[in-house]
């Protein structure tokens with residue numbers, strides 16, 4: 001049963017108050033077969049102990065385009081899958097394959113508000129073996145970092161070891177990724193932009 005709990009706020013808005021459903025883990029081979037050869041090699045040959053994030057280029061560009069539209073804080077959800085590395089302890093890959101943009105966005109650390117269409121779309125995609133793997137939002141001209149509120153939002157709603165948080169400053173051209181309820185910042189070499197995840 002889904003643990004996602006929400007209430008309708010105002011017209012067609014939903015406030016998220018609990019964590020999304022658990023991820024279904026998939027084996028890494030399933031992801032490697034869907035990646036272009038070079039991306040698959042980088043993912044497979046890298047340090048197996050370090051978590052990695054593979055982002056479909058189309059989704060990456062789409063998120064940047066969305067957040068560049070307006071000079072206000074905006075956000076949405078990241079959709080994808082989680083893959084564990086065989087024979088490694090703790091190694092895994094989060095594949096970010098798609099995103100759902102929210103027209104209305106508000107994060108306070110104890111609640112996350114997006115319009116109901118965003119959650120509905122995310123649930124539909126979940127039927128295609130994808131889940132909400134994280135969230136993204138913008139810091140227009142403030143720099144890409146996680147604020148105290150962002151850390152609370154991550155801990156409250158994206159606290160799985162595989163949950164990712166992406167923050168982008170589209171005007172300073174900065175981007176940072178965080179992982180798990182602890183908001184551990186990921187190094188550049190842990191992020192791969194892949195031409196396609198088919």
Ligand SMILES: [Zn+2]
Nearest residue numbers: 137139147150
């Ligand atoms: Zn923020």
